[in-house]
Amino acid sequence: MELLYLGTAAAEGYPALFCSCDHCRAAREAGGRDLRRRTAALIDGELLIDVGPDLLASAHALNLRLDRVRWVLQTHSHSDHLLESNFNFREQGFTGTTPEWWELCGSRPTIDAITAYGRLEQKRLTLRAVAAFETFSLGPYTVTALRARHDMRIDPLFYAIRRGASALLWANDTGAFFPETWQALDQLAAEGVRFGMVGIEATVGTQPAPDADQPGGHMNIEQCGWHHQELGRRGLLTAGAQRFAQHMSHHKSPLHAELAELLRPYGVTPAYDGLRVSVD
Ligand SMILES: [Zn+2]
Ligand SMILES: [Zn+2]
Ligand SMILES: [Zn+2]
Numbered sequence: 001m002e003l004l005y006l007g008t009a010a011a012e013g014y015p016a017l018f019c020s021c022d023h024c025r026a027a028r029e030a031g032g033r034d035l036r037r038r039t040a041a042l043i044d045g046e047l048l049i050d051v052g053p054d055l056l057a058s059a060h061a062l063n064l065r066l067d068r069v070r071w072v073l074q075t076h077s078h079s080d081h082l083l084e085s086n087f088n089f090r091e092q093g094f095t096g097t098t099p100e101w102w103e104l105c106g107s108r109p110t111i112d113a114i115t116a117y118g119r120l121e122q123k124r125l126t127l128r129a130v131a132a133f134e135t136f137s138l139g140p141y142t143v144t145a146l147r148a149r150h151d152m153r154i155d156p157l158f159y160a161i162r163r164g165a166s167a168l169l170w171a172n173d174t175g176a177f178f179p180e181t182w183q184a185l186d187q188l189a190a191e192g193v194r195f196g197m198v199g200i201e202a203t204v205g206t207q208p209a210p211d212a213d214q215p216g217g218h219m220n221i222e223q224c225g226w227h228h229q230e231l232g233r234r235g236l237l238t239a240g241a242q243r244f245a246q247h248m249s250h251h252k253s254p255l256h257a258e259l260a261e262l263l264r265p266y267g268v269t270p271a272y273d274g275l276r277v278s279v280d
Helices: 022-030 055-062 084-088 108-115 179-190 221-233 256-266
Strands: 002-007 040-043 047-049 071-073 102-106 125-129 135-138 141-147 157-163 166-171 195-201 237-246 276-278
Touching: 002 055, 002 195, 102 108, 102 135, 108 125, 141 179, 195 221, 221 237, 221 256, 237 256
Parallel strands: 047 071, 071 102, 102 125, 166 195, 195 237
Antiparallel strands: 002 040, 002 276, 040 047, 135 141, 141 157, 157 166
16 A cells, blocks of 8 residues: 555644744744645545545645545544535536545544535445444455544544555544554454554644543644554554654644654654655
8 A cells, every 4th residue: 555645734734824833933934844734645546534625735736636536534524624615526517527436434423414515426425434443345445443532522533444465554633542442453453454554643742641531632742652652562563664643733743853853762753745655
């Protein structure tokens, strides 16, 4: 598999739209890896993770043919991951050619939100509700949905994705993994699954870890690093596994170079927009 990072920022982007804090000013000056669109990814040019607000900007910046996308995994329905108008632009009148049909999987509340957009046939869209801890096929991929610790009213998910012998884990918009999520991961390990690439969020950056009984819906750098290391301890990583942090916020995440230093002790690298990862 090849995973392409379309975006690596938290909800308001980095630099944020209307912010001139120290991080945002420095990021505008630095450009390059310090300009982050909202988090999303494209696998093998055909499987999209999250139909978010920066999809068009990503397509322009990275010269993508998104009409070729056939499958979508939607993590949850927050507005930094799901934009209704993207679906409208799949309809005739907005597109002069016929895009590939989409099969989109997400939790029941996510599917209900997209169903409400209407005209699914015209949007060339099949929706499938999946439950946390369900393993299902999506085209050539085998996917396991995992429960995220986030806004629990909307049943947020993240995903373990396999194709042939290669596997990756994509985890953002989650605090510390739930015990049942670790159980499901242990089950994958028992089945012989080893991730060659892992992306875990580090939204709240240098902010202190929340109390154990108030774990919060995002992770800081320390938690991100600990989760990467714990995956290794549980035998879930390949020998050469590539480990990334993603979904960075301007409030608490420093610029790319400083973030790389803070993540280095954990063997983790900050992802950046346009990063391509070959997954063995
Ligand atoms: Zn988010
Ligand atoms: Zn800012
Ligand atoms: Zn969210």
